[in-house]
Amino acid sequence: MDSLVERVLSLVDRIPDGRVLSYGDVAELTAAPTPRHVGQVLARHGNEVAWWRVLRADGTPAPHLRDQQLALLRAEGTPMAPSGEGVDLHRARWEPYPSVGREPDPQQSLFE
DNA sequence: CCGGTGACTACTA
DNA sequence: GTAGTAGCCACCG
Numbered sequence: 001m002d003s004l005v006e007r008v009l010s011l012v013d014r015i016p017d018g019r020v021l022s023y024g025d026v027a028e029l030t031a032a033p034t035p036r037h038v039g040q041v042l043a044r045h046g047n048e049v050a051w052w053r054v055l056r057a058d059g060t061p062a063p064h065l066r067d068q069q070l071a072l073l074r075a076e077g078t079p080m081a082p083s084g085e086g087v088d089l090h091r092a093r094w095e096p097y098p099s100v101g102r103e104p105d106p107q108q109s110l111f112e
Numbered sequence: 113c114c115g116g117t118g119a120c121t122a123c124t125a
Numbered sequence: 126g127t128a129g130t131a132g133c134c135a136c137c138g
Binding site: 022023024027034035036037038039040041042043046051054055056057058061062063064065069 | 117118119120121122
């Protein structure tokens with residue numbers, strides 16, 4: 001696994017239920033050049049992973065997937081924004097490495 | 113080989 | 126507060 005595609009799919013697949021990441025987050029965690037590339041990867045291989053746990057920087061899903069993605073997220077108990085048009089990123093955003101006070105979970109080791 | 117194409121973002125008006 | 130635009134760069138045809 002060296003390709004960007006592999007890394008992105010691998011990471012997305014590790015997002016826990018009820019949690020989400022923005023395209024920008026995934027891009028950074030996978031060393032993808034830009035968030036657009038994350039979208040590119042998911043567009044081609046999204047069917048293999050939990051693509052619905054990846055959304056825009058403001059917590060709203062992409063237009064064509066809006067309905068289904070919101071449904072899936074809600075079904076998993078993801079904290080939704082009051083408006084219901086997206087998720088509450090501040091609560092739903094997955095933090096691969098827990099904040100200070102806890103050790104990183106070796107089981108969730110990333111790449112670098 | 114080369115240009116079009118995005119499941120994006122941040123910035124400006 | 127919303128709407129439009131420029132930059133982004135690997136991948137596929």
